[in-house]
Each structure stands twice: as structure tokens, then as C-alpha cells.
Amino acid sequence: EYDNICLDEFKENLPEDNVFQMYRMFTKKKVELYKEGFIKIVDIPEEIKLNDKQNIQRKLAYEAASSTDMTHEGPKHIDRVGIKNFLNNLKYPIYYLDFETINPAIPKFDGMKPYQRIPFQFSLHIQEKPNGELKHISFLADGTSDPRPKFLQALKDNLGEYGSILVYNQGFEKGVLNECSTALSEFKEWYEENILPRIKDLWDVFSSFSYYDPAQKGSTSIKAILPILSNLKYDD
Numbered sequence: 568e569y570d571n572i573c574l575d576e577f578k579e580n581l582p583e584d585n586v587f588q589m590y591r592m593f594t595k596k597k598v599e600l601y602k603e604g605f606i607k608i609v610d611i612p613e614e615i616k617l618n619d620k621q622n623i624q625r626k627l628a629y630e631a632a633s634s635t636d637m638t639h640e641g642p643k644h645i646d647r648v649g650i651k652n653f654l655n656n657l658k659y660p661i662y663y664l665d666f667e668t669i670n671p672a673i674p675k676f677d678g679m680k681p682y683q684r685i686p687f688q689f690s691l692h693i694q695e696k697p698n699g700e701l702k703h704i705s706f707l708a709d710g711t712s713d714p715r716p717k718f719l720q721a722l723k724d725n726l727g728e729y730g731s732i733l734v735y736n737q738g739f740e741k742g743v744l745n746e747c748s749t750a751l752s753e754f755k756e757w758y759e760e761n762i763l764p765r766i767k768d769l770w771d772v773f774s775s776f777s778y779y780d781p782a783q784k785g786s787t788s789i790k791a792i793l794p795i796l797s798n799l800k801y802d803d
Contacts, residue, residue: 581606582607583607584607584608584628584631585607586601586606586608586611587601588624588784588785589617589624589785590620591618591620592617600615609625611628620776620779626644627779631781641781642781643778643779645778646776646778649775650777650778653772653777656731656767657733659699660693660694660695660696660727660729661694661730661731661732662692662727662731662732663692664689664732664733664740665689665690665734665735666686666718667686667687667689668684668685668686668687669687670683675713677713678750679750683746684743684746685715686715686743686747687707687708688706688708689705689718689721690705691704693725706722715747715750715751716751718747719747719751722762726762731765732765732767733768733769734769735768735789736768736770736789737766737767737770740766741766744758744762744763745758770789780795789801
């Protein structure tokens with residue numbers, strides 16, 4: 568991603584809740600709205616057609632503009648049924664999983680392709696029951712050999728036989744684990760038969776707009792969500 572000084576300066580001078588924060592709207596349409604004088608989301612008139620999620624953004628902008636209560640946080644969209652359905656689909660124990668990869672241009676190990684993602688670290692929290700204590704397990708590869716065999720074995724030793732594996736944006740985890748288990752065929756059946764069916768994606772709650780806070784600025788990435796729902800920042 569290249570720096571664009573002009574674009575950065577333009578965005579820095581935009582007001583809060585501007586049209587460039589509309590969720591998954593084509594840039595061309597955002598520019599058209601801006602040129603027509605609709606700078607903020609609240610400026611977009613009702614006759615302009617938006618999709619369901621963009622309509623939620625506009626509705627919240629209208630509500631915030633008409634509110635006279637300045638003592639509370641702004642309005643949020645919360646689909647309690649949708650969130651409850653997601654939670655009811657989780658099975659304990661829950662395994663909260665995140666891992667990191669390298670993807671060097673020049674392959675480092677036999678059978679590796681250029682830019683292929685190679686996992687070298689994971690962080691796993693295990694919760695046996697609702698509101699239960701979290702048990703933390705971590706893995707960090709050392710040395711210069713291919714980390715995948717030990718990485719997958721450590722996951723296999725700790726992910727158990729049942730219970731939901733909760734990730735954020737499952738395409739990444741599924742893609743990497745599929746590539747690894749394809750390269751190391753002894754893990755293929757374990758991944759496809761046991762792990763794959765158990766993976767649940769916390770991102771679904773936010774990408775479906777079951778929860779949306781205008782402070783997300785149209786983003787559903789964990790970098791935007793984390794500081795809104797906790798006292799943490801992604802940079803921390």
C-alpha cells in the first residue's frame with residue numbers, strides 16, 4: 568500500500584461520519600455523493616437508495632442528529648436475536664484461537680510456494696464453560712526449520728475433539744490450515760474431519776451488522792471493534 572499525501576490530507580479534513588465511511592459502497596458512488604454536496608452520512612436523503620447495512624448507518628446518523636440527549640453515547644444498532652442465535656450456536660469448551668504467519672517471496676522450505684503463508688505462532692484461550700476461567704496456551708516456533716509440523720502438532724494436542732473454535736475472519740485461519748494440512752498430509756484428515764466443522768467466526772456478528780456502532784466508521788475489522796467494546800487498543 569503506497570502513501571498518497573493528497574488523499575490522506577483530503578480524508579483528514581473530512582468531518583466525522585462522512586460518506587466515505589459507508590460500508591462496502593463503491594468509491595465511485597461515495598465520490599458522487601460528495602460532489603453532490605452530501606458530505607456527511609446524515610446529509611444523504613432518503614430517496615437515495617442504499618443497501619440494508621448502509622441504511623442502518625444512515626438511520627443511526629439521523630437519530631444522532633435529532634437527539635437532544637448529550638449525556639449518553641450515540642445510538643447503536645443491536646440485533647439481539649441475531650447475536651443470541653450466534654451465541655447459541657457455540658459449543659463449550661470454546662477455543663479462542665489466533666495465529667500469525669510469514670509469507671516470504673523466496674520459499675524457505677521444501678514444497679513451499681512464493682508468498683505462501685507459513686504459521687509460526689499461535690495464542691489459544693480455552694473456556695470450559697460459560698463465564699469460566701480462561702486457560703492460555705501459546706506456541707512460538709524457534710530455530711530455522713519448517714515450523715509447520717510442530718505448529719500443527721501443538722494445535723492438535725490442545726484443540727481437543729469437540730467444542731467451538733472461535734476466530735475472527737475465518738477465511739485466514741481456514742486458508743492457512745488447509746494449505747498446511749495439504750503440505751503435511753498426516754494432518755489432513757484431522758483438519759477436515761475434526762477442526763474445519765468446529766470453526767466459528769466472531770466476525771459474522773459484525774459483518775452482518777447484528778451489532779454496529781457509528782464509531783466503527785464503516786469498518787468491521789478487529790482493529791475498529793476492539794477499542795469500542797473494551798478498554799484495549801489493537802496497537803496494544
